[in-house]
Amino acid sequence: MSADCLFCKIARKEVSSKTVHEDHDIVAFHDLNPVAPVHVLIVPKEHMDNLNEVGKGDDQLLGKALRLAAKLADDLGVGESGYRIVINNGDQGGQTVQHLHLHLIGGRQLEAKMG
Ligand code: AMP
Numbered sequence: 001m002s003a004d005c006l007f008c009k010i011a012r013k014e015v016s017s018k019t020v021h022e023d024h025d026i027v028a029f030h031d032l033n034p035v036a037p038v039h040v041l042i043v044p045k046e047h048m049d050n051l052n053e054v055g056k057g058d059d060q061l062l063g064k065a066l067r068l069a070a071k072l073a074d075d076l077g078v079g080e081s082g083y084r085i086v087i088n089n090g091d092q093g094g095q096t097v098q099h100l101h102l103h104l105i106g107g108r109q110l111e112a113k114m115g
């Protein structure tokens with residue numbers, strides 16, 4: 001937990017979000033500035049700045065987050081049409097919120113080219 005972290009605040013419900021899933025470890029909610037018809041953030045509640053802070057003990061949590069991403073994609077109707085999972089990591093990775101999260105993006109054709 002980090003007092004000033006936006007996603008910790010969302011996990012603690014001090015900041016509201018359009019939640020699509022919550023359990024003991026993970027909260028998922030619609031991105032405030034969606035880049036596609038489906039744009040959900042999947043956020044482990046435990047504060048880790050990014051993948052650089054992930055340890056061996058987090059293997060199960062990360063596996064769960066990926067499986068949840070696939071389930072939410074299905075729930076939101078893009079499981080079959082396809083979607084992208086993105087983790088922006090660090091400055092040059094384009095990370096703007098320093099709390100590890102996965103983007104689930106879909107509902108339109110995404111370019112094959114990355115960057
Ligand atoms: P990243 O750039 O990978 O760190 O992603 C941060 C994401 O958080 C961006 O897509 C923002 O649009 C999104 N975001 C910022 N503030 C909020 C908020 N209060 N609720 C939901 N999404 C947010």
Ligand code: ZN
Pocket residue numbers: 001002005006007008009046047048098099
């Ligand atoms: Zn945090």
